[in-house]
Amino acid sequence: MHDTFVSNPSFFKLDATLKKIRNYWQKNFDAQQKDITVDQWLLIENLYKHKRITHNELARLTSKDITTVSRIIELLVKKELVERQGSTDDRRKVFVQLTPAGVNKYKDVRPLVLEMRKTGWNNLSEGDYNELTRILDVIYNNIP
Amino acid sequence: MHDTFVSNPSFFKLDATLKKIRNYWQKNFDAQQKDITVDQWLLIENLYKHKRITHNELARLTSKDITTVSRIIELLVKKELVERQGSTDDRRKVFVQLTPAGVNKYKDVRPLVLEMRKTGWNNLSEGDYNELTRILDVIYNNIP
């Protein structure tokens, strides 16, 4: 591993790519008046999958800070897409789940998301996808 | 390209990896009292390379919004690591360059950055690096 390799700012390329994706998603959300942000979507997606979970689990699933999750949930509650329910057996916990409107939002936005993912993966094979996954996993696990 | 492939949230993995890297960098900066953020570092690195450039060019080089660059520069000016100079031939432009203290900061932080990059690339080959670069480039260019 020679120096040019090490000094090459791969970090930057990751950041640039992610920003471009995020931007593209947000512009499409806005253009189709979906009235959500990309991160709000990520939470909705996870809530649809897991039905009823705590802030903590949601944070872990989304790789987000608990404080960030707390605030995004707050916005989603205001939009009446999500509701909170204090746990009865452990009164520290707060469960979160989609409202019927939240479920509708998921179903409404989902096709657009699939379409955008397809656009991103254009000209790439499943092997490429596996490679990317593998490399990112190694990097992730390299970092203490 | 079957559905599991398309629906797989690669976006999420990119985001998670980047956050982990960014976090690791920041923690090391803090632990060694470098007194900068990761994005402030990215600007310093670019200013060291390009000596004297405008906000606009800096934004393009770093894939950052001009407004964001403007604000980061402001913080760096407060820290006396960077100085601004209005252009004389085009009075809309503002040139930015490192102060001597800024150059010292670059030289002080640089070894730590190289070390951290090495950590991230542990167990990966130059081929992996090329693959990652290639795939991210394709994704980047797929997006309008």
Next chain:
DNA sequence: TAGCAATAGTTGCTAGAGCAACTATTTATG
């Protein structure tokens, strides 16, 4: 059982991201 540590969540703070609206200047076009 009393007291302390651990856990779940919230609030305050600083910083980065990006859009919209604005000023100031330069360039293009009539």
Next chain:
DNA sequence: CATAAATAGTTGCTCTAGCAACTATTGCTA
């Protein structure tokens, strides 16, 4: 030459990120 269009940058706004400090509750342990 005058006016419009384009460009560089700043400011205000909302949202996300993450740290520190805080409350409330639960679990552990002497």
